[in-house]
């Protein structure tokens with residue numbers, strides 16, 4: 001099957017130019033002019049952008065957490081993602097406490113097998129670090145799971161101590177793994193939460209009041225210091241505040257192998273949403289919490305200055321009815337996590353219109369850098385001959401009003417109800433197959449067609465030399 005996407009403007013991380021894209025089977029085989037002759041199918045992209053399918057490297061599908069389970073599985077989550085222009089994600093498999101990493105990986109493979117509509121990979125959350133577990137990290141890398149997450153938050157659930165984190169970092173330094181950190185000081189937060197609840201301060205707004213930015217900054221600094229001693233590359237997930245960005249920027253300027261991501265919600269929502277009337281604020285409970293407008297400004301600056309490399313979603317949806325309401329009596333019982341896998345590209349398209357970032361940077365932080373940092377570039381994350389034909393035709397001028405009625409996650413709300421954004425995907429292709437056309441899922445988008453992507457070890461690890469996924473490092477050294 002030969003498909004041509006004709007007449008569109010290709011946007012990659014490094015270039016913007018008008019050309020046709022020829023796809024044969026699952027791959028892009030040529031980029032050029034007038035390639036439509038002999039094609040089985042021509043998608044007219046005149047006046048539209050042609051983007052690499054977006055990659056979301058931070059999602060939690062079907063994840064037991066906070067006394068319940070996130071409500072998207074690998075089918076509903078993928079359908080939502082595809083509607084929004086995302087064609088691959090990396091989900092977090094979890095080591096069961098006291099169990100092996102392999103147990104966790106097998107469990108997550110079973111969740112995705114037969115259900116996945118688009119391609120996916122796995123990170124591994126390490127919850128304890130017995131010597132045999134640390135040895136097992138090598139086997140994860142061999143199986144294409146080349147990134148390990150440690151939580152410095154959520155005591156009694158996922159949190160690990162500094163010894164565990166350091167052991168994971170040292171092994172990753174040797175085996176090519178990338179260590180991902182949820183950076184918040186879980187123990188002090190626990191004290192603040194208990195104190196608030198005891199004082200009767202139980203409404204959702206106390207979620208952010210008990211998780212101050214200073215404790216994210218402290219934890220980020222600590223993780224970066226441990227990574228330096230272990231000589232391990234480190235990636236700080238869901239950065240929300242100036243304190244954490246500044247810590248990352250300082251370490252990068254000194255040449256340390258540190259990368260950071262933020263997530264859509266931290267650019268578009270604030271702690272005021274947690275203070276909405278009644279129990280509405282529960283819809284916005286995620287950790288770290290939403291912050292202030294000043295933090296948002298620092299995050300945009302960090303994206304423009306290449307101090308943060310990725311914008312993902314931390315898609316972890318819990319229904320309002322029956323799940324968020326578990327915390328009606330106290331914010332401490334609200335499951336942490338919000339949806340966003342469908343909304344990300346549309347909201348960030350609006351950000352391009354608003355001048356927060358260029359279209360090329362938008363592609364870079366949502367597709368190219370994720371693929372480079374997580375070992376699947378150039379199979380994914382760009383438009384080039386040989387790459388998988390994961391492609392999105394994007395009508396940058398079409399407007400969309402976000403509503404629960406028109407989103408596709410299994411969740412019963414969207415955080416962006418009523419918000420209008422500019423930019424809509426008209427065609428979404430996964431490995432050459434058309435998945436979504438003008439907002440309609442096609443018959444080709446079937447559960448089970450999605451493939452596990454075995455990722456390569458981390459590649460930017462030459463000792464003493466900072467080689468990041470973006471070339472402009474000299475300025476950081478200056």
Ligand code: URP
Pocket residue numbers: 060182285286287288314316336337338
């Ligand atoms: O609130 C969040 N972020 N829930 C998902 C788990 C995590 O911390 O990443």
Ligand code: ZN
Pocket residue numbers: 182237238287288
């Ligand atoms: Zn986290």
Ligand code: ZN
Pocket residue numbers: 058059060314316
């Ligand atoms: Zn997460």
